[in-house]
Amino acid sequence: MIQPDCASFKTMVKSVSMKLSRVLRSQGFGSRKVCEARVRAGAVEVNGVVCDDPEIEVDPVGLELTVDGVVWAYREKAYVLVHKPVGYECSHHPSHHRSVFSLLPPPLLQRGVQCIGRLDQDTTGLLLFSDDGQFIHRMISPKKGVAKVYRATCADPLSDAMLDALRSGVLLNDEPAPIAALACEAIDTHTLRLSLAEGKYHQVKRMIAATGNRVVSLHREAIGHYDLPASLAPGEWRWLDDDDLNRLEQSWQSTMS
Ligand code: URA
Numbered sequence: 422m423i424q425p426d427c428a429s430f431k432t433m434v435k436s437v438s439m440k441l442s443r444v445l446r447s448q449g450f451g452s453r454k455v456c457e458a459r460v461r462a463g464a465v466e467v468n469g470v471v472c473d474d475p476e477i478e479v480d481p482v483g484l485e486l487t488v489d490g491v492v493w494a495y496r497e498k499a500y501v502l503v504h505k506p507v508g509y510e511c512s513h514h515p516s517h518h519r520s521v522f523s524l525l526p527p528p529l530l531q532r533g534v535q536c537i538g539r540l541d542q543d544t545t546g547l548l549l550f551s552d553d554g555q556f557i558h559r560m561i562s563p564k565k566g567v568a569k570v571y572r573a574t575c576a577d578p579l580s581d582a583m584l585d586a587l588r589s590g591v592l593l594n595d596e597p598a599p600i601a602a603l604a605c606e607a608i609d610t611h612t613l614r615l616s617l618a619e620g621k622y623h624q625v626k627r628m629i630a631a632t633g634n635r636v637v638s639l640h641r642e643a644i645g646h647y648d649l650p651a652s653l654a655p656g657e658w659r660w661l662d663d664d665d666l667n668r669l670e671q672s673w674q675s676t677m678s
Contacts, residue, residue, distance in 0.1 A: 437482070441467065442475035444495060449528030450488055464489050498553040499534050500666060501525070505548045505641075506655035511539035518542045525550065525658055537561060538569070538620040546571075546641030547649035549661070549669075560644070561620055565673040568603050568616040570643040571625050576635040578610050583632040587615065591631035596621075600628065614642070645672020 439447075445456035445465065459465055460475040466487035467479060484495040509521045522530055529550070537549040537560045551557055559565050584607060590599030603616040617624060626636045642649055646668045653659060661669070 438478040438480050440475065441465070441472060441477045441479055444479060444481045444484065445486070445488070447481075447497075447532070448486070448493060448495060449531035451531065459488065493528070496660075498556070499529055499532060499551060500553065500556065500661040501529065501534065501550045501658055502649075502653070502661055502665075503548045503550065503658045504649060504653045504655050505540055505545055507543050507545055510542045511536050511548070515542075521548060524656055540641060541623065541626075541639070544639040544641065545655060547644055547647075548641070549644060550658075559673050560669070563619045566603075566618040567645045567669075567672045568618060568643075569620060569641060570614065570616045572608065572612060572614050572640045572642050573625055573629060573636050574612045574638045575629060576611075576637050577633075579607050579613055579634070583629075583634055584613065586632045587613075587628060591628050593621070593624075593627050593631060600624070602628070645669055647672065 441460055442453055442456040445451070445459065446453055450456050450459065457475040461473055463471050463473050465472060467477075468485050469487070481495045481497075486493045486495060503521060503524050505521060505524075508518050509524065510516070510518045511521050513520060513522055521536060525534065532552050534550040534552045535557060537551060537557050540546065540548055549560065560567055584605050587602045587605040590601035592599045600619070600621070603618050605613060605615050607613050615625060615628075621627075625639055629636050647665060650659075
């Protein structure tokens with residue numbers, strides 16, 4: 422039932438206000454017409470109260486929308502993470518597997534989130550998405566040197582020579598100079614942890630192949646100071662909160678000094 426005091430949201434107008442239909446559009450709920458129709462149909466609650474006037478002005482900061490029964494906090498920019506499972510490609514138009522974008526809810530796709538760096542279809546682990554171009558640039562720019570931390574299991578046993586080569590630098594095809602890991606340590610006889618400053622095509626697999634070994638499974642554990650949360654199961658996504666974003670921000674600030 423439409424509640425009578427929808428107009429009371431006018432009292433919430435502060436210095437910055439937006440039409441409700443525009444707020445919905447910014448959050449990925451469809452075109453202006455679609456958003457207006459959803460509001461008129463009574464499918465939208467603002468802070469728990471049904472509001473059927475798409476023209477009503479609201480202050481979006483801190484706003485909690487409910488659209489078709491799903492609660493959706495207003496966010497000016499979207500920052501999310503996914504625990505990528507095996508068998509998903511980091512592409513909107515995958516050739517042989519499913520798309521990682523199919524793991525996200527439709528409003529995030531509508532608002533144009535991009536994946537930040539790519540993982541191969543058979544690589545698992547931490548994958549970030551955002552629609553904030555500056556944030557994406559800071560995360561992937563080799564100049565910022567934000568570490569990408571991988572756990573790689575190899576076909577053959579590790580050797581000291583192999584670990585030394587990864588630390589001091591290996592030459593990859595099409596690269597003018599050897600590339601070194603930021604850090605590299607053995608975890609067990611066949612598994613190592615490798616931190617890289619760049620995100621070149623198949624970089625971990627190619628670096629390990631350059632030492633004469635072969636990756637049989639690859640998992641991204643962390644980006645900078647941010648670890649994949651143990652509570653997030655493969656295939657699940659969630660928003661990054663302010664603490665998570667601060668941790669990621671420290672990752673590039675600390676590598677710039
Ligand atoms: N390096 C690789 O070889 N594959 C990945 O998916 C990520 C880094």
